[in-house]
Amino acid sequence: MQVTFLIWMITIAVTIAFFVYEFFAHVRTPHEPTIRESALWSGFYIGLALLFGVGIGVVSGWTYGGEYFAGYLTEKALSIDNLFVFLLVMTAFAVPKIYQQKVLMIGIIIALVLRGGFIAVGAVLISNLSWIFYVFGALLLFLAYRQAFADHNANPADSRLMRFVRRTLPVTEEYHGDRLTARVDGKRMVTPMLLTVIAIGFVDLIFAVDSIPAIYGLTNEAYIVFTANAFALMGLRQLFFLIGGLLQRLVYLPQGLAVILGFIGVKLVLHALHVNELPFVNGGEHVEWAPEIPIWFSLVFIGATIAVATVASLWKTRSDRKRDEAAVTEV
Template sequence: MDITPLVWIITIAVTIAFFVYEFFAHVRTPHEPTIAESARWSAFYIGLALIFGVVIGFVPGWGWVFAGEYFAGYLTEKALSIDNLFVFLIIMTGFAVPKKYQQKVLMIGIVIALIMRGAFIAIGAALIDNFSWIFYIFGALLLFLAYRQAFSHGDSDPANGKFMRFVRRHLPVTDEYNSDKLTVKKNGKRFVTPMLLVIIAIGFIDLVFAVDSIPAIYGLTNEAYIVFTANAFALMGLRQLFFLIGGLLERLVYLAQGLAVILAFIGVKLVFHALHVNELPFINGGEPLLWVPEIPIWFSLLFIAATVAVATIASLRKTRGDRAKGDREQVQGEEITTASDAD
């Protein structure tokens, strides 16, 4: 895939322009977005991401193979970003962030995520170009992350974890918010507000998610440009998506397991690729294992899409069933209470 420096410059400039527009058009003045506003902008950014993938397919020298890699990467990163949103929700609930200030927190968190992922993309590209054995490391890391994702209980509170307790010990913090300010001066002394603590917590979580997402997408493509654009489009519109599906996030009870399956699949794919281009002397004498299959991108795309769909449908069915069961138990309890009162 031939990407000139000019294409990189234009892509990065347009990405920055979108986020600058987002800030001045929607975030600068604190307010809680309506469902209609969130739906319009979510549809716009998802549509834009899909159009970009089609453009990749039609550009000479790029083609539909790279378009398939982009779509698989975008879908994976979008799923991981929704998981990221769930943690953002936990953080903002833990810090009791007022609704009208949540847009600013989300915007800053998304920008931090893009910066961190950009740095990891550059590091990952350099490692892949110089060390083919890094695919073994990425594959093992993804298998470990898949295990952690599948069996984590989700009972940790990022707002009151060890990291945030350390921050509170070393920073003078006020108990209340002061508009959306990060610091405030009281009695001649400068204090940080809970808003700054929220941003620090989200920045720390963004670092954790960058470790998840970048090896995952490098398991689908070696092209740094596709890795960057898939991440950028996955993060665009994430703020609006948060307000659009805020209530739905808590119903996606199997999202973690679905992501675990995706990460494990990509981890296996990376190990297969590492064996196929092997240069380690203690494996097959340093020769590639050409009989090891390479998983085609079309299969990866179908597998990821099917996994996301199954996890979503299963989650909604379970939560709907649990709610119906709860309603039945409540009715039965009321009937028993009524019968006891009658006696």
């Protein structure tokens, strides 16, 4: 896939322009978005992402188009899981609803910057070290295990990082608008808003470690990796307000993501065997029997896994609600 320096610069400039517009048009003035506003902008960004993928398929071939769509689906699913953690963070710090847009915007920008850095590092590693696929594969298998069995309801406000920050910095008890610092009794102090931003930045770092090896398991093209991540993050703020209540109902999303990460981890290991150059593995020769999983299969598998996890989650929460209602009626 041929991507010139000019196309890279235009893509990055347009991405920055979208986020600058988001800030000045929607976030600068604190307010809680309406469902209509959130639905319209979520639909716009999802439609734009799909149209861009069609463009890649038409211009560069549908192999690259398929890689983009598989990467976009994976990153979007991981981003929704990221939203769930954002919700936990803002609930733990009791962020007023009118300021949640600003917190989300900061979190999404941090996520894009971190992922951009990891994308650049990943591209250099892949182009110079073929054995890095073994490392990425093993990392994803570990992350899949952690995703499946980790405590996803832990209190972010009581983490070791937050306890350290509170011991180190003077923190006010109340919010002072959407300011990160405030002067109280002549002393400069940080507000809970700054603690929220720090917590979300740490969450973004963890999710960047998850997402970048995952998408590099689907494509080696840094341009596809970047655009899939950028489009997955665009509209995430509006999606948060659109599906806020639904986030709590996606109880099987972590397990679904664990399956996807595990699948991509296996795919990476098989690819590493196929291009193997390590002298202590098969004498440094390629392992010919190691199959390369085609991108169409990856796309179908990822899409089916997300669909099954979503349907199973909604079925379980609906069944639980009916059971609870029946128990209340019997009492």
